[in-house]
Amino acid sequence: MTKASVCTIGDEILIGQILDTNSYRISSALNEAGIRVNRMVSIGDDGEAIINSLRNELKTNDIVISTGGLGPTKDDITKAALATLSGSKGYVENAVQLEIIHRILYSRGLDVLDVNRAQALVPDTCEVIPNHLGTAPIMVFRFDKDVFGHPATLYALPGVPYEALGAVPAVIDDIKAHFPVDDICHRSIMVYGMAESALSKLIEPWEDSLPKDIHLAYLPNQLTGVRLRLSVYGGDRESEERRISAELDRLSAILGDNIYSYTDDNLQNAIGRLLKGTGKTLSAAESCTGGRIASLITSVPGASGYFLGSVTSYAVSVKENVLGVNPDTIREKGVVSQEVAAEMAEGVRRLTGSTYSVSTTGLAGPQGDGVNRVGTVCIGVSGPTGTKTFTRNYQNDRERNIERFSATALDFLRRFIESELSC
């Protein structure tokens, strides 16, 4: 089996200043593609350490993928280290990357400086995969078996996560063209509205009855819920997919509408799929989620086809004057109440003329209101058949609460629209 090592380069990771998410996301993608990640290593911005570490990884792996250290500034010394490691005699300019550099800087209204131009220079020992998302090219160093005792390839990717992850599909294609890679058959389903432990208990009999070669993984995420992934390594793809589908049918009968998608997905996409092309529209009224729900809804390309807009009513005055929440309701029931959530949802529907709406009012923390516990959220959903409200309680962690409140509201909205559309 083809083995890979993922290396991140940069002092900022070693001193704990930034969290390395590249390794995680690259490993996840490699694994999905059937390439086993054997090790991950983080190295500082030190030429000798970079050379020694990469050499070590190349000795024991078929593939090494590095990210970072390729910026235009002086602390980025990876390229020189790679030149030394690969025995380069000099640098050559990559015309395709240079053109991309010009295009990117031009589009930002910036001049192309010498430091920018220098990014198109690569050691004469590498091949280039153009990086269309940034200025640093992706460098591919192929070592024949005399060097490390086996054929080995080093892919040097930029460190900016967006660029590094953008490069991964091309890297995987290249790996597949040069190394034996088993087929892996994965299927994901997305579940929201159940704690991982409750879910795990509920599906335990099904899990125990799975054939030994079908692997189940739980991938919980506070914004998207729990992703359940079934995988089979090797075998004929078509027949494996049929086998997995049969298991998913059984699972679907157990979980019902807690499943919101049969592919890797998120709630805002699921809502988009429900609304696109129906002529139905959506709006939001947010208090404690502070714009996060609107932000999630509009992260879906084409959201302008159904999302009209939203009001973030952080101040009571905005709830009353813009959304038309009755001051008496606030006085009698409190700002964090299902009644206010209902009036907010109805208010924003009236204001924007949307078919559906969702609203939140709650306490994300750290400060409470003296009445409700921090972590309380009241959610409203409204549509032609009426308005529904819910209350949920989470912990005292502002950042996490905003995410969970938003995801929970989107899930209630998803279920509400599903039931309305099926009427």
Add this chain to the structure above:
Amino acid sequence: MTKASVCTIGDEILIGQILDTNSYRISSALNEAGIRVNRMVSIGDDGEAIINSLRNELKTNDIVISTGGLGPTKDDITKAALATLSGSKGYVENAVQLEIIHRILYSRGLDVLDVNRAQALVPDTCEVIPNHLGTAPIMVFRFDKDVFGHPATLYALPGVPYEALGAVPAVIDDIKAHFPVDDICHRSIMVYGMAESALSKLIEPWEDSLPKDIHLAYLPNQLTGVRLRLSVYGGDRESEERRISAELDRLSAILGDNIYSYTDDNLQNAIGRLLKGTGKTLSAAESCTGGRIASLITSVPGASGYFLGSVTSYAVSVKENVLGVNPDTIREKGVVSQEVAAEMAEGVRRLTGSTYSVSTTGLAGPQGDGVNRVGTVCIGVSGPTGTKTFTRNYQNDRERNIERFSATALDFLRRFIESELSC
């Protein structure tokens, strides 16, 4: 200088199933304590790989801290690997940890099973630091200089983040008792409004004149701009801080108000600092950023003290009917225009009664409007002295554009409020 390596053990990290946050948080704590983290390594649940990797790390580091692989289940094989690595002749029961195991399980209403009791067994080659937060003890293996050519210590911590991080203070105390530990002095400054390459060119003379022992790092981030970090290892903390401060004063004279903070920070915090306690308030009107600006502003604890609310006006009807944008302006200038941005900013100030406001209208992509290029954003900022507008151009990448449009708008707002407050 005392050098450390942080190793995480577990297949779940290598297959990209969970994000490793232990390494990040342990490194951050070690670094603050003056212990330089030289490398981070992630290894799978494979005995031989664990032994080889830890041995390698011990050869080149004074201290190795591992986390994970110490659970009661069969896939946790780290303890046996550590016994082999340290030449252990057998296991001994640690009475203190056994008592903790009994206490923890009793408090959860669980019986103490053999697998639980076995967790108190440790190789006879190690010392134990009791783990009061969980069942697996912290094992300390001290190797004298004959083994790896220098005195080296291996600390094996449990993998549960809460337990691993809980162990770190005791580990640091132990390190300080056995190894020389220097002070480290770091300072960060935050810059927005300049591309990394332009910034690098502008400060090149300053950078070149820095004393050799003061290290500069660039840490670009699309939401927070470029973080410049100066570090000095060793020396007397107070005098090093004075030296770094003097260099930052020189840098400040070059960069002026492109610097928005002299600590690790973000734009929404900087805006919060400007507004908190002044009685001035803020609102936002967002089109293409879809709620992201409100979401960033409200991510700051205490934002309710100055942020009144926002309108996401995705549909033209919401721009006209809620924000009061003149339909003629939209017809004559187009939705994506500085004129519409100005009317949005003024409209949301009127609607909410805020002192200041910020607005965005643009094309995040992937679809354009046939007039403006995808990646174009018009930004408005409004306050008691009037309204200003700006246009900026980025690429065709929806997700990134939303982030950059939002950060750029916050930076214009930050500069606008600074200039208004200094009047």
